[in-house]
Amino acid sequence: xxxxxxxxxxxxxxxxxxxxxxxxxxxxxxxxxxxxxxxxxxxxxxxxxxxxxxxxxxxxxxxxxxxxxxxxxxxxxxxxxxxxxxxxxxxxxxxxxxxxxxxxxxxxxxxxxxxxxxxxxxxxxxxxxxxxxxxxxxxxxxxxxxxxxxxxxxxxxxxxxxxxxxxxxxxxxxxxxxxxxxxxx
Amino acid sequence: xxxxxxxxxxxxxxxxxxxxxxxxxxxxxxxxxxxxxxxxxxxxxxxxxxxxxxxxxxxxxxxxxxxxxxxxxxxxxxxxxxxxxxxxxxxxxxxxxxxxxxxxxxxxxxxxxxxxxxxxx
Numbered sequence: 001x002x003x004x005x006x007x008x009x010x011x012x013x014x015x016x017x018x019x020x021x022x023x024x025x026x027x028x029x030x031x032x033x034x035x036x037x038x039x040x041x042x043x044x045x046x047x048x049x050x051x052x053x054x055x056x057x058x059x060x061x062x063x064x065x066x067x068x069x070x071x072x073x074x075x076x077x078x079x080x081x082x083x084x085x086x087x088x089x090x091x092x093x094x095x096x097x098x099x100x101x102x103x104x105x106x107x108x109x110x111x112x113x114x115x116x117x118x119x120x121x122x123x124x125x126x127x128x129x130x131x132x133x134x135x136x137x138x139x140x141x142x143x144x145x146x147x148x149x150x151x152x153x154x155x156x157x158x159x160x161x162x163x164x165x166x167x168x169x170x171x172x173x174x175x176x177x178x179x180x181x182x183x184x185x
Numbered sequence: 186x187x188x189x190x191x192x193x194x195x196x197x198x199x200x201x202x203x204x205x206x207x208x209x210x211x212x213x214x215x216x217x218x219x220x221x222x223x224x225x226x227x228x229x230x231x232x233x234x235x236x237x238x239x240x241x242x243x244x245x246x247x248x249x250x251x252x253x254x255x256x257x258x259x260x261x262x263x264x265x266x267x268x269x270x271x272x273x274x275x276x277x278x279x280x281x282x283x284x285x286x287x288x289x290x291x292x293x294x295x296x297x298x299x300x301x302x303x304x305x306x
Contacts, residue, residue, distance in 0.1 A: 164268050171278055
């Protein structure tokens with residue numbers, strides 16, 4: 001019971017941090033609040049039983065992203081401002097509100113968070129041999145790793161992780177090309 | 186209504202966060218804040234995946250060396266989210282490099298000013 005109370009509180013904290021990020025006019029304030037948002041998200045992931053994701057989010061979301069954003073405003077400008085908050089753009093609010101309302105109508109059709117009748121665990125509440133159950137049951141005998149997440153990441157789906165490294169490499173090359181001002185003629 | 190929100194709070198939070206991220210992309214004129222909006226939108230979708238994998242009363246996906254594993258969160262969505270986080274940071278880095286370049290070319294980070302400068306050329 002206490003866990004759900006903490007999760008709800010975290011959800012409200014995350015929501016407030018997100019709204020503050022959107023509304024702060026000063027970019028530096030927005031970046032700092034966005035770091036707090038990532039931290040709240042990382043803690044919520046731990047409550048949702050995803051410690052690996054939480055660690056990655058805390059290191060990359062709250063850490064590296066914040067550093068990159070700060071470096072960017074250090075190299076460019078941070079517009080000076082006298083107002084604390086942005087003006088609210090009413091047409092954008094209407095469009096986004098319609099989008100969220102349409103998504104919200106789907107909410108009653110979604111499975112409750114944490115129920116075992118969700119499709120990921122098999123059809124109609126019967127625990128059948130879904131991929132999730134296969135990995136949980138066979139990870140240790142197949143790979144010898146106890147952490148099912150790292151087993152899937154590095155062993156079962158090792159080539160996907162290699163592809164991910166290729167993406168990061170391509171991104172690094174793109175950043176270098178953009179910043180070194182190569183001219184293609 | 187309250188019960189619906191309480192049992193599906195992660196999904197409701199995801200919808201609202203997607204809205205906030207989208208609002209930042211549309212309404213904020215500063216390019217850096219637009220990119221923060223992209224990141225916010227992404228984390229909302231990560232939350233969806235993690236919430237789908239969650240099982241009540243379970244444990245984190247660390248399997249015991251012997252004996253039947255009890256109820257635990259599904260490892261598969263966690264893996265895809267880890268991959269997506271790393272790809273997301275790569276995307277952010279390229280976007281920020283482009284922003285730095287735009288600033289050195291045009292001397293502004295605001296979309297409306299940028300449009301005026303480009304119209305004058």
